[in-house]
Structures are given as C-alpha cells and as structure tokens.
Amino acid sequence: MTPRRTVAPAPQGLEQLLAAKEIAVFCGSGGVGKTSAAAAAALMASVRLGGRVLVLTIDPARRLATALGIEGLGNLAHQVPVEALKGAGFEPRGELWAAMLDTKQSWDDLVLRHAPDEQTAYRILENRLYHNLTARFVQSHDYIAMERLYEIHASGEYDLIVVDTPPTRNAIDFLEAPRRMADFFGGRLLRWLTLPYRMGGKRGSRVLNVASRPFYQIADRVLGSKFLEDIAEFFLNFQSMYDGFVERATAVERLLHDRRTTFTVVTTLEAAPLREAEVFCEELAKREFHLGALVLNKTLPDYLLDGDADEAAGALCDDAPALAAELAALDGEDLAEPARTARVLRTVGESFRNFEVVAKREAELRAELSRVPEVVARVPSFEDDIADVDGLARIGRHLFSEPGR
Amino acid sequence: MAVVRPAPDLLARRLLFFTGKGGVGKSTVAAATALLAAEHGKRVLLVEVDAKGNLTDLFEQPPVGFEPREVHPGVLAMTMDTEASLREYLKLNLRMPVFGRIGPVARVFEFVATAAPGVKEILTVGKICWDVREIVEGRSDVDLVVVDAAATGHIVAQLGAADSIRELVDVGPVRQQTEWMSELLCDPAITAVNVVTTPEEMPVAETIELVERVRRELSVPLGTVVVNRVLPELFTHTDEATFEALREPEPSRLLERRTGAGVTAVLDAARLAVSLRRTRAAHLMHLLDTVDLPLLYVPYLFVRDHGLRVTRMVADALGEELGL
Numbered sequence: 082m083t084p085r086r087t088v089a090p091a092p093q094g095l096e097q098l099l100a101a102k103e104i105a106v107f108c109g110s111g112g113v114g115k116t117s118a119a120a121a122a123a124l125m126a127s128v129r130l131g132g133r134v135l136v137l138t139i140d141p142a143r144r145l146a147t148a149l150g151i152e153g154l155g156n157l158a159h160q161v162p163v164e165a166l167k168g169a170g171f172e173p174r175g176e177l178w179a180a181m182l183d184t185k186q187s188w189d190d191l192v193l194r195h196a197p198d199e200q201t202a203y204r205i206l207e208n209r210l211y212h213n214l215t216a217r218f219v220q221s222h223d224y225i226a227m228e229r230l231y232e233i234h235a236s237g238e239y240d241l242i243v244v245d246t247p248p249t250r251n252a253i254d255f256l257e258a259p260r261r262m263a264d265f266f267g268g269r270l271l272r273w274l275t276l277p278y279r280m281g282g283k284r285g286s287r288v289l290n291v292a293s294r295p296f297y298q299i300a301d302r303v304l305g306s307k308f309l310e311d312i313a314e315f316f317l318n319f320q321s322m323y324d325g326f327v328e329r330a331t332a333v334e335r336l337l338h339d340r341r342t343t344f345t346v347v348t349t350l351e352a353a354p355l356r357e358a359e360v361f362c363e364e365l366a367k368r369e370f371h372l373g374a375l376v377l378n379k380t381l382p383d384y385l386l387d388g389d390a391d392e393a394a395g396a397l398c399d400d401a402p403a404l405a406a407e408l409a410a411l412d413g414e415d416l417a418e419p420a421r422t423a424r425v426l427r428t429v430g431e432s433f434r435n436f437e438v439v440a441k442r443e444a445e446l447r448a449e450l451s452r453v454p455e456v457v458a459r460v461p462s463f464e465d466d467i468a469d470v471d472g473l474a475r476i477g478r479h480l481f482s483e484p485g486r
Numbered sequence: 487m488a489v490v491r492p493a494p495d496l497l498a499r500r501l502l503f504f505t506g507k508g509g510v511g512k513s514t515v516a517a518a519t520a521l522l523a524a525e526h527g528k529r530v531l532l533v534e535v536d537a538k539g540n541l542t543d544l545f546e547q548p549p550v551g552f553e554p555r556e557v558h559p560g561v562l563a564m565t566m567d568t569e570a571s572l573r574e575y576l577k578l579n580l581r582m583p584v585f586g587r588i589g590p591v592a593r594v595f596e597f598v599a600t601a602a603p604g605v606k607e608i609l610t611v612g613k614i615c616w617d618v619r620e621i622v623e624g625r626s627d628v629d630l631v632v633v634d635a636a637a638t639g640h641i642v643a644q645l646g647a648a649d650s651i652r653e654l655v656d657v658g659p660v661r662q663q664t665e666w667m668s669e670l671l672c673d674p675a676i677t678a679v680n681v682v683t684t685p686e687e688m689p690v691a692e693t694i695e696l697v698e699r700v701r702r703e704l705s706v707p708l709g710t711v712v713v714n715r716v717l718p719e720l721f722t723h724t725d726e727a728t729f730e731a732l733r734e735p736e737p738s739r740l741l742e743r744r745t746g747a748g749v750t751a752v753l754d755a756a757r758l759a760v761s762l763r764r765t766r767a768a769h770l771m772h773l774l775d776t777v778d779l780p781l782l783y784v785p786y787l788f789v790r791d792h793g794l795r796v797t798r799m800v801a802d803a804l805g806e807e808l809g810l
Contacts, residue, residue: 110508110509111507111508111509111637112507112508112509112510112688112689113509142687142688142691143691144687352792353509353540354509356540382754382755382758384751384754384755385751385755387748387751388748389746389747389748389751390748390749390750390751390752390755391748392745392746392748393741393745393746393747393748393749393751393752394748394752396744396745396746396749397741397745397749397752400744400745404740404741404744404745407740407744408732408737408740408741411736411737411740412736413731413734413737415727415728415730415731416728416731416732416737418728421724421725421728422728422732424725425721425725425728425729425732426732428720428721428725428756429720429729429732429752429753429756430752432720432755432756432759433751433752433755433756435759435788436755436758436759436788437755438788438789438790439788441790442790462758462762464758464761464762464765465761465765466686466687466765468687
C-alpha cells in the first residue's frame with residue numbers, strides 16, 4: 082500500500098465512514114463490480130451499524146436482483162428478508178432495503194410533479210420527443226438517478242442510502258447532470274431557440290433576430306422546418322416546468338455536496354479502469370465532493386507475489402520428472418503414472434507463473450496510484466459469481482476489513 | 487477451444503462495428519482487427535466513436551483527431567467529433583463552406599443535438615457511411631472501416647439513427663441521405679456488427695440481450711461474437727484427478743520438502759485458476775446455447791504491458807480463429 086496510509090493517524094475503515102454518512106455514492110467505470118460492491122456495503126452497514134439502509138441499484142445482474150428480491154419491482158423498495166441475512170451468518174441490527182431505478186417511471190413522476198397543470202403534463206408525456214429524450218438521451222439517466230436519490234433522502238425513511246451509479250461513458254458525467262439539466266431548461270439558448278415560436282409565428286411570420294437567422298437557415302435546409310417546430314413545441318411545454326425543475330436540480334446538486342454525502346470510487350487493478358478511477362478521484366476533489374473511499378475490486382491474492390512460492394513454482398517446472406517419480410512411490414493410483422504427474426506439476430508451476438505476472442502488474446499499478454483517499458478497501462477476485470446474499474456478504478466482509486469468518 | 491460455427495469472411499466486408507459492455511476489451515479487439523486486416527494487405531480506417539481518446543495507445547501513438555492519421559502501416563485512425571462531422575457534411579452536401587468554429591450556430595447545434603434524438607448519432611453514423619460509400623464506389627484508398635463503436639447500451643440508438651430520423655423528418659436532404667445510409671448498413675456483404683464479450687455473467691447477459699434487440703429492432707447484419715479473455719483449460723479430466731491427489735496430505739508434504747513451503751500457494755493458485763475457468767466455462771456454454779452467431783475466442787493474456795505487443799497478440803488470436 083502507499084506510505085501515506087501507514088503514517089495516517091487512525092486508519093479509518095469503510096465501516097466508520099458509512100457510520101458517519103447518510104448517502105454513499107458508488108462510482109467507477111463499467112465492469113468493475115460497482116453494483117455488487119454497493120450492495121455489499123449496504124448489507125454490511127445494515128447488519129453492523131443498524132438502522133434502515135437502502136441500496137439503490139441501477140442495473141443489477143438478474144440473479145443479484147432476484148437475490149435482493151427486487152426483480153420487476155420498478156421503483157418500489159423491498160426489504161431483504163432477515164432470514165437471508167441470518168443465513169449468511171449475521172445477526173442483523175438493522176434492516177436492508179433494495180430498490181431499482183426505473184428511468185421512465187421516474188421521469189414521468191417528475192413531469193407530473195412539476196407541470197403547471199395536468200393538461201400540460203399529458204402533452205409532455207405524449208410528445209414523441211419526450212420519449213426519445215428520456216429513453217435515449219444518456220445524461221437523462223444520470224440526472225434522474227440523482228433526482229431519485231434526492232427524493233428518497235428527503236422522505237427521511239432511511240438512515241443510509243447507498244447508490245450505484247449508471248454506467249456512464251464518462252464517469253464524471255453524472256456529477257454534472259444536475260447543473261447541466263438546470264442550464265438546459267433555464268438557459269438563454271433555449272429561450273432564444275424557441276423565440277420565433279413564442280412570438281406567435283408559424284412559418285413565414287417568424288421574427289428572427291440577426292443571431293439566430295443563420296441557424297434557422299441551415300436547420301431548415303438540413304432538417305426541414307416541421308422537425309424544428311416539433312422541437313420548439315416540446316421545449317415550450319417543457320419550459321412551463323422551468324421554475325420547479327431548476328429549483329430541484331439546484332437542490333440535488335446541493336445534496337451531493339452536503340457533508341452527509343460521500344463518494345466511493347470502485348475500480349479493478351487493470352490499466353484502463355484504474356486510469357478512469359484516478360481521473361474520477363481528481364474530478365471529485367476539483368468539484369469539492371467528498372471522496373471517502375477507494376475500493377480495489379477483483380484483485381488477485383497476495384500469495385502470488387510470494388518469493389517462496391515463485392521458487393517452488395520454478396522447482397515444479399524444472400524437476401517435474403524427478404518429483405513425479407518420487408510421488409509415484411507413494412500410495413494412490415492417481416499418482417501412479419509419472420509421465421502424467423510430471424505434466425500436471427509443470428502445468429501447476431506454469432499457471433502460477435502466469436498469474437504471478439498479472440499479480441505483479443496489479444501491484445505496480447497499485448503502487449502508482451497518485452491520489453488515494455484515506456480509506457482503501459481491497460476485495461479479492463472470487464472463484465464464482467456473486468449472485469446471492471452469501472456472495473454479497475463475502476464481498477462485504479472484505480470491504481469492512483474482516484475477511485475471516 | 488474449437489470454433490463451433492464457421493466464421494464469416496469478416497475482412498472481406500467494408501464496415502465492421504465492434505460493440506460490447508464496458509470493460510470487456512472492445513477497443514483492443516477493434517484495434518486488433520484493424521491490425522490483422524492491415525497485415526493482410528488492406529488499408530484500414532479505424533474510427534473511435536466513444537471518445538475516450540486512448541485507442542491510439544494500442545498502437546503506441548499519440549491521440550488523433552477527426553482528421554485520420556496513419557498510426558501503423560496500413561492503419562489510419564480518427565476520433566469521431568460530431569461538430570466536425572456536421573461541418574464536413576455542410577461543406578460537402580450544401581456547399582456551405584464553414585470556416586473555423588461555427589460560432590453561435592455551433593452552440594445551438596450542440597443544444598439541439600443533445601436534446602433531439604438521433605442527431606448526434608446520425609452525424610456519427612453518417613460520417614462513417616459516407617466513408618464506406620466512397621469505398622464501395624471506388625473513390626477511396628481505404629478498403630475497410632473498423633469502428634470502435636458505442637457500448638451495448640447505446641449502439642442500437644446509433645445504428646438505428648437513420649430510421650429514427652426518418653420517422654421525425656418528413657422532407658429535406660437529410661431524409662434522402664438516411665435512405666442510402668440504411669441500404670449500406672443493412673447490406674450483409676458490406677456491414678457486420680460484432681459483439682465483444684468476456685465469459686462473465688453480466689457481459690454474456692448483455693450480449694444475449696443485444697443480439698435479440700438488434701434482430702428485433704434493426705435490419706443491420708450481425709457478424710460474430712468475440713469472446714475475450716478466455717482462460718486456458720489447465721487439466722483434462724484425468725489430469726485433474728492427479729492434481730487433486732497432489733493436494734492430499736502425504737503428497738503435499740513430499741512436495742514441501744522438495745520444493746519449499748511456497749508450494750502450498752502454488753497449488754492454491756492452480757486451484758483458483760481451475761475454479762475461475764470453470765465458472766467462466768458455464769457462462770460460455772450459456773452464450774453458445776443462446777446465441778447462434780459464430781464465436782471467436784481470444785485467450786486471456788498473461789502479460790505485464792499494454793500497447794502494440796498486446797494488440798498484435800490479440801490480432802494473431804483472431805487471425806487463427808478466422809482461419810487466416
């Protein structure tokens with residue numbers, strides 16, 4: 082580990098961190114095991130710290146969703162049965178709840194809440210651009226996740242909310258989502274864009290200012306003006322929600338900056354995800370979010386770096402025939418054939434050396450980490466998939482630094 | 487592992503998309519395919535769509551912009567930039583030369599493009615199709631376009647952009663453009679969409695889902711599924727029995743005496759390798775049972791570094807799988 086950690090006064094763990102927070106946002110690039118890590122952290126917090134803990138997941142693997150009991154539940158939260166936690170060897174002090182994010186449902190709720198009247202709400206909900214915007218516009222997932230988080234937090238139903246973030250192309254996108262949404266609907270650009278339509282003009286009677294004229298000329302030729310009118314109509318309707326919407330987006334942003342909120346970056350020790358994790362840590366610091374912990378996930382075991390093991394692996398490869406002959410002298414038919422035993426010994430030795438190469442690469446990458454939060458948790462690569470509460474418990478014990486059982 | 491289904495002659499196509507769940511090695515496979523094609527005498531344009539800006543690392547070259555640059559003999563690389571694509575489109579199609587930045591128009595464009603469906607996608611796919619049409623009609627010095635495309639979550643929107651735009655735009659040059667674009671994209675002699683995955687639960691699940699969605703919602707032909715990071719099979723059935731016997735008390739004591747105390751860790755590591763392989767094999771079987779596309783296997787590479795050497799190793803593995 083980095084020297085900084087060893088000199089730090091009282092090394093904190095994820096347990097202490099979560100005990101002091103109300104919201105923990107888990108982020109990182111795709112495929113690093115963010116969802117499982119978030120669920121595992123929530124599980125541990127519920128059994129160790131007590132209270133009501135919610136894990137809000139975005140896109141869990143189906144078997145994990147089934148294990149948490151949230152498959153097909155939409156936005157509804159569901160309590161993970163106490164028996165399941167007891168079955169994994171815990172005496173839970175609190176409750177573990179899980180919920181998935183239903184993007185479309187959440188957007189519809191938002192529109193219904195902020196539209197000035199029902200008629201406008203339904204005009205928006207039925208607009209084909211609205212469907213496209215909410216379903217396909219990537220940032221809309223980012224925003225709505227944060228918005229839902231705000232909603233749940235404000236309800237006061239949970240002591241701790243652990244959030245898994247959407248798989249963004251760029252991990253920092255969702256940090257900017259609230260502000261971008263506020264800019265989007267509140268911007269001068271939008272007013273400017275819809276100006277010709279707000280002036281009461283249909284085609285032909287448009288009043289265009291000097292700045293917007295070239296845009297409309299190009300847009301007319303490229304897209305046809307019907308499309309532009311569709312866009313304008315949509316925005317005009319949407320703008321009626323402006324005040325409520327911007328107010329909310331600002332509040333969401335404030336909540337993410339609140340001292341009760343912390344961020345945990347999850348990564349594997351592979352070059353690309355790690356680089357992204359580092360950028361992410363920097364961006365969090367730059368934007369003054371609280372970077373609480375770093376989770377190094379799916380790491381290889383330390384024994385792969387062991388010098389004695391390396392020597393033994395070498396000996397297995399080099400002395401395979403002699404060792405096989407000695408082993409054949411022992412009882413047991415599985416070792417009776419020296420040629421086969423020698424082959425197996427060599428394979429075992431070579432396999433060790435293969436994994437040793439990868440483990441060394443991991444160790445180097447770990448040593449190169451520049452900005453590290455105070456809490457660094459390591460979770461090993463498990464032989465099988467994490468698909469149930471037992472599996473989450475295994476991850477959780479490592480997250481809370483108590484791997485033994 | 488044997489190829490179960492005959493792999494198509496991928497390199498004879500003109501446009502290859504590579505998509506997949508984040509983190510499975512999509513860029514590496516796309517770059518390796520470009521390298522493989524170049525080594526078989528083709529001139530390739532490699533397009534990075536999801537601008538992470540590190541595709542050229544795989545050739546140990548500095549980043550490229552919208553203007554293609556040769557990053558390896560026979561491989562040109564470019565990074566997609568929708569605004570640059572719009573500028574090029576306006577210049578070529580409407581004879582509207584736009585110098586420098588488009589200024590305020592660009593800001594409005596950015597705004598509309600972010601809000602309106604399909605605009606960014608059409609400028610991405612449109613630029614790619616334009617280059618492919620130049621090839622098909624014999625006006626290009628490039629033979630093949632390889633796209634490091636959007637991840638599984640976004641690729642359908644990208645490939646379906648031409649159709650989405652057609653639904654929204656009734657008239658105008660854009661509508662006509664989308665027609666020839668769809669023709670190119672749906673021609674199996676020209677285009678193939680390839681899905682990159684690893685033998686793990688989520689990547690396999692997303693692959694299965696994507697293949698179903700592409701078939702249901704698009705007419706774009708699917709090519710292969712590239713399974714990356716396949717762990718080697720360590721033991722045959724009988725060899726595994728021998729391995730298990732080594733872990734019995736008496737044999738392990740003998741090994742410890744002869745090779746040192748570290749041998750326990752060595753045996754544990756082999757056990758881990760066997761289990762990892764077994765879990766992944768189950769996902770692979772599920773993929774094989776569910777998806778009827780040819781699978782290409784790329785082995786897990788036990789190497790320290792990245793860069794061109796690794797790209798070449800993946801290219802070699804793909805070449806072998808394709809029978810080249």
